[in-house]
Amino acid sequence: MASTEDTALFRDVFEANPDPIMIHDADTGTVVRANEAAGALLGCPPADVVGMHVGEFSPSGFSTADANALIAEAATSGSAQVEWTTEGPDGKSRRVEVSLERAVIDDVTRVVAFIHDVTEIRRQERKHTERSKQLQTLVENLPVVVFTLDPDGVFTYSAGRGLDELGLEPGELEGVSVFEAYGQYPDIVAAVEQALDGDEVRVTQKVDDLVFETWYRPVFDDDGELTQVVSVARDITALKRHEERVEALSEATNELLYSRTETAAADTVVHIAQRIVDQPLAAMWSYDDGDDTLSPIGATGAATDFAGVERPADLPEMGPESDENDIFHAGEPTVIEDYQALSNPSAPDMPMRTLLCLPLDDQGLLCIGSDTVSSFDTDERFLLEILAGTAAAALDRVERETRLKSKQTELERSNEALQQFAYIASHDLQEPLRMVSSYVDLLDSEYGDDLDDEAAEYMAFAIDGARRMQEMVNALLRYSRVETTSSEFEETDPEAVIDRTLDALQMRIEEVDASITVESLPPVEADPNQVGQVFQNLLENAIEYAVEAGIEPRIEVSADREDDEVVFTVSDNGPGIPDGDREDVFDIFHRTGAHDTEGTGIGLAVCQRIVLRHDGRIWVEPSEDGATFKFTLPAVTEVRGDD
Structure with missing residues (x-):
């Protein structure tokens, strides 16, 4: 039997405990005693709780039978545990964790319920669980591959939509060594080994036709030991393809600067167009406003083979009545969804399907086609339109240079004629002038005294005319020899x-x-x-x-x-x-x-x-x-x- 002092101590501890405590009759399950904290939890004085069953104040459907069964279990085995929901004095439901312990009080077996309010804890746990699910959903739907490796290079986690590009399911790599899965890719092996050595690595890697930008970050414990490597790989294949297209366009711009003929410019343009859209069928036509006809000046080898001709010049012309000629005059880039559906195609027997026509200002037409019904994405259209503008400028420059070269040739012929004149003036004209001047001088010296005033005046005019003619010839020689007798600057x-x-x-x-x-x-x-x-x-x-x-x-x-x-x-x-x-x-x-x-x-x-x-x-x-x-x-x- 417990002493009076022990009983008093028990009562003091029982009442002072901040957590709710209720003592149950082991046989009936009714509450025989409750402390102040229990009453506060239930919103009533502790005395009102005495005699009640748990099921009477539990709004969660936790019945009296369920409670009595747990109380009996604790009385038999010594303990039991349960969580249930009750309604507090503020009308709000509270989640409590109940630990049932068998105890002998005043020589009577009782079951003591220690109650801990876990409402906030469970709320935080739910919130954490929700966030974890959200994070997991986010990771699984990110357009990347997220994975972790243990210190031996074995996958411990893999997720992300980027796995689809690799033909993998989330988690499929887990338990597999990276050196076994990707041993045939030396750049991947080298990057993983560097990361496992403790270095953070950022690298661009190729996996077959795909290109990934991958980040490896080592993670260490408090003792500095490597625990894992966390990695994110982003598929940049499309970005790299765009860079290659822009680079190809830049190359075209540089090459077109040095194109001296229409055919040279066309050859550059059609091959760059092929690289930009991965379409082998590309050809270019030049416009002749004299007969309103577009004539072929360049094509890829695949295009001439497709058309069954040996040279680009053998491709069909696009006459005034053709649909392509109409597109050229309209001046707007046009996609022909199905070439076979045109009413007046320039090549009706050609099995062309989708065709993109790009007018080159008033210079010509660039066409990129496919033998299947396909499409051109926005990026391809944008780059091809830039290429078309560059091609138009190149053809315009070639036309100006051709005219300039023609003028230059004409000028060279004129200069050559001038040089021939200079030769004639310096040789063929000089001798007759000297002869005229010499004979006039002889006449003057032999017969000057016999001439009357009028004849003497005529003689003077003749001498002066010969001298002036000589001066003019010499002046013309000086003028014509400005170039031929010149020196270096x-x-x-x-x-x-x-x-x-x-x-x-x-x-x-x-x-x-x-x-x-x-x-x-x-x-x-x-x-x-x-x-x-x-x-x-x-x-x-x-x-x-x-x-x-x-x-x-x-x-x-x-x-x-x-x-x-x-x-x-x-x-x-x-x-x-x-x-x-x-x-x-x-x-x-x-x-x-x-x-x-x-x-x-x-x-x-x-x-x-x-x-x-x-x-x-x-x-x-x-x-x-x-x-x-x-x-x-x-x-x-x-x-x-x-x-």
Whole structure:
């Protein structure tokens, strides 16, 4: 029998316990005692609980019979456990965990129910379970492969939609060694070995036709021992394919820059188109607006084989009545879902099905086809339309270059004719002129004294005409030989050139008391002899026209560096150039105003031709007093060294 002191202690502990406690009669299952915490749980005084069965205050369907059975079990075996739901004083259900223990109290066998409120714990557990399910669902549906390896490289987990691409089910790899499953892929083996050695690895790996970007992350315990390797592999096959397509498009752009003919451009375009869409049937047509017909200029080998022809040029033309010609004129990329359904195809006997037609502006048409009904995705369409735009620009450039080459050929023929003229002028014309001049001189010396005044005047006209003809021939020779007698460009000091020019004109300068001022002149890349010829012609003109006008010549020469060229200025105080003559002053044999100065009218034309040879410009500036000529020459852009 327990002592009074023990009984009191029991009662104190029983009442002070913060967890609900109820004591049950082992035979009837009724509550014989409940502490304050139990009453608070049930929302009534502890005394009201006494005499009740558990089933009376359990809203979860936990019956009195079920409770009595558990109480009897605890009384027999010593303990039992159960969870049930009760309703608290706030009207809310509470989940409790009940531990039943057999006890002898006052020499009577009782069953003590220790009750623990696990409502929050179970809520957190449900929440955790829900999150785990959500995470599992997320992982299983991610477009990646998620897997873990143990320290021996054995799969312990595998999930993710990416497994579908590998033909695997979630969990199928678990228990399999990565070295057995993927031993034939050296890059995978190397990456796994590196990760198992403790390194984090990011690598791009190929598995047959698939490309994965894979991340391996080692996981260690508190002692620094490797516990597992967590890995995520993302299928980037489509991304790599897009990169390859963009790279192919970039290559096409570079190659088309160097295409010199329509056929070369077409050959590049059709093969790049084939790479972009993995369709072997690609061909290109050029438009002739003369007969409104598209003519084939390029095709892949598969396309010519499919059409049963030997060369791209043997493919059918697309005449004015064809559906393809209509698409070209409409100017919009068009997908023909089924070529066989067209009303007026250019090749009705060809077993083509799906066909993508891409107009190349007004240059032609690019077609990519398939012998089956297929489709072109958005990415393919986008890249092909860029390719079509690039092809149109290339064909346009080829057309311009062809025209330019034709003009160049024509110009070369013209220059050749000019050189032939120079030869004739220097040989065939010179001899008759010398003969005329010699015989006129003989006539003058032999019979000059016998001639009357009128005959003497005629003789003078003949002598002067022969001399003037000789000067004009010589001037034409100088003009025609600007190119043939030229030298390579070199760094030239214009000040030294003009000094030599002034030395050559020294006698004439002193004779007319001319004043010539030369400022600092920057160096240029030029033919020094021809630069001297330009200065000499301009200075001679300035002197002669000023003297003719009765003006003491005053000439200034200056220059300014502007970007990559030097602008030279030669100004004088002469009679100037009429406004109406400024545009024509450089024409051959053109002389401005009404002047009595001798000259052929070809000096400024020679100046212009020399300046143009140097990719420069020459012009006359408007001026109230005198004439101001300006011309440009290329500036020296690199510092020259001794080496």
